[in-house]
Amino acid sequence: MSTVMIELEKVTKIYGQGDKRVVALADVSLQIKKGEIFGIIGLSGAGKSTLIRCINKLEEPQAGTIRLAGQEITNLQGKELRAARRKIGMIFQHFNLLSSRTVFRNVAFPLEISGVKPKEREERVRSLLDLVGLADKINAYPSELSGGQKQRVGIARALASNPEVLLCDEATSALDPDTTKSILRLLQDVNRRFGLTIVLITHQMEVIKEICDTVAVIDDGRIVEQGSVVELFARPRSAAARRFMKGVLHTEIPPEIQERMSAEGPRQQHGKTVRISFIGGMAGQPIISSVIRRFQVDVNILYANLDFIKNMPFGSLIVEITGDEANVARALADLTAQGLKLEVLAGVGPDS
Amino acid sequence: MWAQILNATIETVYMVGVALVLSALFGIPLGILLVITGPRHIKPLPVIHRSLSVVINVGRSLPFIILLVAIIPFTRWLVGTSIGTTGAIVPLTVSAIPFMARVVETALLEVDWGVIEAAQAMGASTQQIITKVLIPEAIPGLVLGVTMVAVSLISYSAMAGAVGGGGLGDLAIRYGYQRFRGDIMLITVLVLVAMVQSIQSFGGWLASRLNHR
Numbered sequence A: 001m002s003t004v005m006i007e008l009e010k011v012t013k014i015y016g017q018g019d020k021r022v023v024a025l026a027d028v029s030l031q032i033k034k035g036e037i038f039g040i041i042g043l044s045g046a047g048k049s050t051l052i053r054c055i056n057k058l059e060e061p062q063a064g065t066i067r068l069a070g071q072e073i074t075n076l077q078g079k080e081l082r083a084a085r086r087k088i089g090m091i092f093q094h095f096n097l098l099s100s101r102t103v104f105r106n107v108a109f110p111l112e113i114s115g116v117k118p119k120e121r122e123e124r125v126r127s128l129l130d131l132v133g134l135a136d137k138i139n140a141y142p143s144e145l146s147g148g149q150k151q152r153v154g155i156a157r158a159l160a161s162n163p164e165v166l167l168c169d170e171a172t173s174a175l176d177p178d179t180t181k182s183i184l185r186l187l188q189d190v191n192r193r194f195g196l197t198i199v200l201i202t203h204q205m206e207v208i209k210e211i212c213d214t215v216a217v218i219d220d221g222r223i224v225e226q227g228s229v230v231e232l233f234a235r236p237r238s239a240a241a242r243r244f245m246k247g248v249l250h251t252e253i254p255p256e257i258q259e260r261m262s263a264e265g266p267r268q269q270h271g272k273t274v275r276i277s278f279i280g281g282m283a284g285q286p287i288i289s290s291v292i293r294r295f296q297v298d299v300n301i302l303y304a305n306l307d308f309i310k311n312m313p314f315g316s317l318i319v320e321i322t323g324d325e326a327n328v329a330r331a332l333a334d335l336t337a338q339g340l341k342l343e344v345l346a347g348v349g350p351d352s
Numbered sequence B: 001m002w003a004q005i006l007n008a009t010i011e012t013v014y015m016v017g018v019a020l021v022l023s024a025l026f027g028i029p030l031g032i033l034l035v036i037t038g039p040r041h042i043k044p045l046p047v048i049h050r051s052l053s054v055v056i057n058v059g060r061s062l063p064f065i066i067l068l069v070a071i072i073p074f075t076r077w078l079v080g081t082s083i084g085t086t087g088a089i090v091p092l093t094v095s096a097i098p099f100m101a102r103v104v105e106t107a108l109l110e111v112d113w114g115v116i117e118a119a120q121a122m123g124a125s126t127q128q129i130i131t132k133v134l135i136p137e138a139i140p141g142l143v144l145g146v147t148m149v150a151v152s153l154i155s156y157s158a159m160a161g162a163v164g165g166g167g168l169g170d171l172a173i174r175y176g177y178q179r180f181r182g183d184i185m186l187i188t189v190l191v192l193v194a195m196v197q198s199i200q201s202f203g204g205w206l207a208s209r210l211n212h213r
């Protein structure tokens, strides 16, 4: 079974004192499994950076323990802490490359500080630059690179010391949507290739949706929800999660359709307007036509939306089902039985 | 006359050169220590940081001409004389050290904190951060800072000349002023201006050559 890679237990971090006291993390507990891509999403100031920075002890929590591969990070000091940090890669929103060093020497930096021989260093740097697709920029300075290229150098540098964990602090927030996608794909690639555990924090649900397996929602220093990404999208429980979801999945009924629904209502005696939500394999099946055939009802599609969460189709459909009362009821029951989530928005006749 | 001017120029270059090297030798480590011991830097040591800052401020606030006289006994003890170019090097160095330390401080504080943190996250030690991050990243700023110290050393060396230190300042006072040799005065001033100009241009050129930001 999957083993736990990173474990946070009741971690509390407070900045300042008196009126300036800010509780950045309150009793945060998390378990991150080996080899997964774990996303942490929250609004600005929610405590995301603080949380990820506690994992390599760039911030020191006042209470709680953090274990990485069974080793307690929280009480490490000096040499031991530096040795532990070498097993944790980190990439940043603003890349944080050394402007005085070429791409080659930036990627070589972690190898240099851990005393790897020059010859070995060179081989390793070359293979890393091949991996991130920047072999031709080996002698460029960071100022000569685009944001996406800089982040690729950041990733190569973070991977240089063969870490078990990669921490990503808003790694794509400074990039345009296309570049964000390509960086996320690279992260997914290294996750699969090396079985690397990735922790990434973001305020963009798109990022979570694109590559994360598990997600935690942080709000005002507290984890308000955590679970698989699919689960979160299907059944968001916290208000914070629903707020993030809105922008990504168009679960809202578009205003034009809402207007039409209230103005006209279903046109026939026995009809219902239903929202059908589905997740997973349903997208490929001829559900609607089969219902029409089998129950002799009419189905009028008002609105449809299809999206993907980590290659899993996810969407909703707003339809008007009209016909004989009993048939409409049977049609609805059949759809529910197929595992679809049904929500009656308007209709005449008994609710099912 | 030309031989005198050449000789004085060599003396000035010698005084400024030696004082610059010595003050860099002491001032750069002091500046680094000042920065890294600061609050929220890589090695916070409040007591050391504050005492160092006070000492540097005292050194910076003493007018050079007063320092020159005040440390005569120290100069004598150290180099056996308080006059001539060798005697002038001591006060020049002493006054340039705190200046150099501040200039280094300014340059090092310019280094992007994110880069320092990235090095910490990679497991770099304090010493590695100093030698592989702080100094290389601050190089253009350091070059400009050292240039600034060199320029002010030239003007201080002229002052040291006034109290028997030799060099262009000495020549200007003794001939140009006391013996009403306007031509010598003019030429020494021109040489000083040319020196400052060339140091400044060279420093600026070097700093931009080394800047990859």
Ligand SMILES: Nc1ncnc2c1ncn2[C@@H]1O[C@H](COP(=O)(O)OP(=O)(O)OP(=O)(O)O)[C@@H](O)[C@H]1O
Residues within 6 Å of the ligand: A015, A016, A022, A023, A024, A042, A043, A044, A045, A046, A047, A048, A049, A050, A051, A203
């Ligand atoms: N060094 C610090 N000193 C004082 N307060 C801090 C410090 N760092 C963070 N905070 C406070 O802690 C809280 C959490 O900050 P944090 O940077 O973790 O948020 P975040 O979720 O990463 O936000 P963002 O999306 O804007 O980066 C905020 O209220 C912030 O003001």
Ligand SMILES: [Mg+2]
Residues within 6 Å of the ligand: A048, A049, A050, A170
């Ligand atoms: Mg942040």
